[in-house]
Amino acid sequence: MDLQSYKAIVQELKPFGAQLVAVSKTKPVEDIMALYEAGQRVFGENRVQELVPKYEALPRDIKWHLIGHLQTNKVKYIAPFVSMVQSVDSLKLLAEIDRCAAKNSRTIDCLLQVYIANEDTKFGMDAEELYALLDSAEYATLKNVRVCGLMGMATNTDDETQIAAEFASLHGLFTEVKQRYFAHAPHFKEISMGMSSDYKIALAQGATLIRIGSLLFGAR
Numbered sequence: 001m002d003l004q005s006y007k008a009i010v011q012e013l014k015p016f017g018a019q020l021v022a023v024s025k026t027k028p029v030e031d032i033m034a035l036y037e038a039g040q041r042v043f044g045e046n047r048v049q050e051l052v053p054k055y056e057a058l059p060r061d062i063k064w065h066l067i068g069h070l071q072t073n074k075v076k077y078i079a080p081f082v083s084m085v086q087s088v089d090s091l092k093l094l095a096e097i098d099r100c101a102a103k104n105s106r107t108i109d110c111l112l113q114v115y116i117a118n119e120d121t122k123f124g125m126d127a128e129e130l131y132a133l134l135d136s137a138e139y140a141t142l143k144n145v146r147v148c149g150l151m152g153m154a155t156n157t158d159d160e161t162q163i164a165a166e167f168a169s170l171h172g173l174f175t176e177v178k179q180r181y182f183a184h185a186p187h188f189k190e191i192s193m194g195m196s197s198d199y200k201i202a203l204a205q206g207a208t209l210i211r212i213g214s215l216l217f218g219a220r
């Protein structure tokens with residue numbers, strides 16, 4: 001646990017108005033608690049099986065973000081409490097989140113995950129799939145999810161020019177989608193991009209949420 005780094009990152013984000021999601025996957029509840037005591041309230045996990053026991057063990061005012069690939073059959077376990085699902089990559093998944101949110105009398109905030117990397121290992125939709133989702137008749141019927149923006153992961157590379165171009169493309173797509181579908185929806189405001197290795201580039205490209213794990217909690 002590196003509280004020094006935590007404080008430095010929080011200061012670094014301030015002028016950008018960006019929010020830190022502390023990615024605590026694989027780390028014990030003691031580590032999360034240490035960061036909680038330093039003031040952090042938003043945490044990200046990528047697996048449902050890990051998120052649920054941590055939710056149960058930790059203070060209730062933590063805002064939990066699911067940031068990893070989510071299978072539709074697992075949505076029901078997190079629907080009672082999850083604050084945001086950042087990794088929505090299909091209409092089917094969004095519809096299931098809507099169904100489970102309704103069962104819990106909740107509205108769940110979601111980000112649509114967009115594929116921006118030049119790798120074939122990452123999840124997410126391309127622009128065409130994103131527009132197909134937003135144009136679909138089924139999407140128009142969903143009442144218990146709120147699409148708040150887009151999420152993306154850059155290619156794992158040292159080439160900062162490429163990373164910046166990928167983040168810029170996500171920002172460009174965000175602006176287009178905002179104009180076309182959410183012009184009068186102030187909640188559509190989030191661009192989640194940037195991790196430990198590339199968050200500075202993401203901030204320069206307009207990130208509003210950055211997801212940092214290893215810089216805070218140490219290597220996994």
Ligand SMILES: *Cc1c(COP(=O)(O)O)cnc(C)c1O
Pocket residue numbers: 023025046067068153194195196197211212213214215
């Ligand atoms: C693990 C993870 C992160 C954080 O990665 P670090 O390199 O440890 O900062 C961010 N986003 C997603 C989707 C992740 O799975």
